Amino acid sequence: xxxxxxxxxxxxxxxxxxxxxxxxxxxxxxxxxxxxxxxxxxxxxxxxxxxxxxxxxxxxxxxxxxxxxxxxxxxxxxxxxxxxxxxxxxxxxxxxxxxxxxxxxxxxxxxxxxxxxxxxxxxxxxxxxxxxxxxxxxxxxxxxxxxxxxxxxxxxxxxxxxxxxxxxxxxxxxxxxxx
Amino acid sequence: xxxxxxxxxxxxxxxxxxxxxxxxxxxxxxxxxxxxxxxxxxxxxxxxxxxxxxxxxxxxxxxxxxxxxxxxxxxxxxxxxxxxxxxxxxxxxxxxxxxxxxxxxxxxxxxxxxxxxxxxxxxxxxxxxxxxxxxxxxxxxxxxxxxxxxxxxxxxxxxxxxxxxxxxxxxxxxxxxxxxxxxxxxx
Numbered sequence: 001x002x003x004x005x006x007x008x009x010x011x012x013x014x015x016x017x018x019x020x021x022x023x024x025x026x027x028x029x030x031x032x033x034x035x036x037x038x039x040x041x042x043x044x045x046x047x048x049x050x051x052x053x054x055x056x057x058x059x060x061x062x063x064x065x066x067x068x069x070x071x072x073x074x075x076x077x078x079x080x081x082x083x084x085x086x087x088x089x090x091x092x093x094x095x096x097x098x099x100x101x102x103x104x105x106x107x108x109x110x111x112x113x114x115x116x117x118x119x120x121x122x123x124x125x126x127x128x129x130x131x132x133x134x135x136x137x138x139x140x141x142x143x144x145x146x147x148x149x150x151x152x153x154x155x156x157x158x159x160x161x162x163x164x165x166x167x168x169x170x171x172x173x174x175x176x177x178x179x
Numbered sequence: 180x181x182x183x184x185x186x187x188x189x190x191x192x193x194x195x196x197x198x199x200x201x202x203x204x205x206x207x208x209x210x211x212x213x214x215x216x217x218x219x220x221x222x223x224x225x226x227x228x229x230x231x232x233x234x235x236x237x238x239x240x241x242x243x244x245x246x247x248x249x250x251x252x253x254x255x256x257x258x259x260x261x262x263x264x265x266x267x268x269x270x271x272x273x274x275x276x277x278x279x280x281x282x283x284x285x286x287x288x289x290x291x292x293x294x295x296x297x298x299x300x301x302x303x304x305x306x307x308x309x310x311x312x313x314x315x316x317x318x319x320x321x322x323x324x325x326x327x328x329x330x331x332x333x334x335x336x337x338x339x340x341x342x343x344x345x346x347x348x349x350x351x352x353x354x355x356x357x358x359x360x361x362x363x364x365x366x
Contacts, residue, residue, distance in 0.1 A: 011312040019327045044311050054313075059327060131327065141326040143317075147334045167349035 012045060015124075016054050017140040019133075022104060023060040024151040026067055031107035034058065037145060038112055038121045055124045056145070057137060062100040062129040065149070066092060076106060101127035182295070190294040192301040195262060198289070204241075206261045206290045210282070211245040214254040214270070221254040226275040235279075239286065256282070260290025 001009075018037050022030060036042055040052035066074065071093040080086035095102050104127055112121045126137060155163070172178075198204055212228070214221040228246060236244045254270040256278075268285065270278055309315075324331070339347075 008310055011314075012310050014313055016313045021327055021332065043313070138326070142321070143313075144324075144326055144328055144332045146332045150334045150336050167345060169345070 013050070013052055016142050017057060017137075018054055018143045018145050019057045019059065019138075019141045020145040021060055021131075021147060022058050023063040023147075024065045025147055025149055027061075027064045027104045027107040029148050030058075030064075031104070031111040033145060033148065034108050034125070035111035035113075035121075038108070038124055039117075053121060053124060055126065055140070057126045057128070057133060057141060058101075058104060059128045059131050059133060061104045061127050062096075064104060066103075071096075076103075100129040184295060188292065188294045189297050190291070191297055192299065193291075195289050195291075204261065205239070205286065206288065207242055207258060207286050208261050209243040209245070209257075209259040210285070211247060211257040211259075212254070212270075213247045213249045213252065213257075215250060215252055216248050218251060220271050223272070223274040223278055224254045224270050227278050230275065231279060235282070242286070258285045260288070262290045264290040264292065266290075 020030065020034060034056050037056050038053050040046050040050075040054060043052055046052060072091055074092040075089045076092065076095050078088050078090065080088075090098075092103060105122075105125070108125055109118070109122060112118050126133075195206060198206070212224060212232075214224040214228070216225070232244060232246070236242070254273075256268040256270050258266040258268060260266075266285070268281055270281075273281070
């Protein structure tokens with residue numbers, strides 16, 4: 001193999017870094033997309049035997065949006081491994097309070113599939129609760145994964161002028177009491 | 180090809196140093212035929228020697244042919260190739276015709292041991308336009324971006340939101356109102 005061919009091979013199999021903003025995103029839908037990037041399935045050269053996955057940095061894990069009633073219905077199971085009561089079941093909102101990146105981690109852990117590659121793939125996932133990423137990680141990032149869901153706008157993001165000019169559908173009567 | 184051979188190695192399609200591009204070098208260099216002058220196992224080999232071996236040697240000047248009579252031994256042919264590989268072909272009870280056919284096989288062979296082919300095709304030029312890299316077909320303005328980008332990678336709003344619908348409705352209503360005011364004012 002000539003040095004030119006070798007350089008081409010390196011370029012083809014170069015690992016690149018992606019960033020994903022998890023703000024207002026469903027972690028279970030996002031994890032499927034993220035797993036695809038971790039495994040390299042977004043590449044035309046993908047082959048299950050070739051190690052062609054990328055790194056993914058996920059930011060704003062604290063601001064994920066679980067669908068429907070899942071914050072208080074989805075349960076995460078953990079077992080310490082010891083007999084006689086090593087098992088715990090934690091609700092999603094509880095787990096999120098304890099560790100804001102854990103739900104995303106568990107979702108991706110499930111999405112990458114139960115193969116021997118899982119540990120290596122999970123090592124290339126970097127989760128952050130907010131947008132603060134250390135500079136030595138961020139300098140690798142050359143690509144961003146588009147979000148899956150539309151971010152809703154909250155009232156506090158509208159300027160005062162916009163709120164004032166918004167068409168009023170109805171008005172409370174003068175004697176209306178808001179409790 | 181089947182994957183069931185325990186000891187068969189796998190390889191890719193290849194030719195010894197571009198053999199056949201420009202000129203062809205026969206890879207079979209030497210054959211040594213050992214046979215018995217008496218035993219019937221060597222009958223086919225003896226017939227081959229009697230009828231064909233001179234012609235074979237004349238037709239293939241690149242191949243050295245040795246004949247070694249060995250008393251009361253099973254006949255065999257040792258095939259030696261340019262790449263250093265040797266192969267022993269048992270000629271026991273082979274007919275003259277069969278032996279000739281096996282020699283034809285050896286004559287065209289590259290000398291590489293028989294292997295399972297992982298792919299049935301090979302090319303030195305996998306792609307004219309260049310092989311894919313992670314930077315192929317990436318829009319060049321990505322170089323100037325700073326990541327994470329706030330706006331550029333949001334999911335697109337495909338349907339009209341209720342807010343937009345309401346605004347539109349309101350705008351139309353205002354227009355209508357203005358129009359009626361104008362008409363009543365002029366008349």
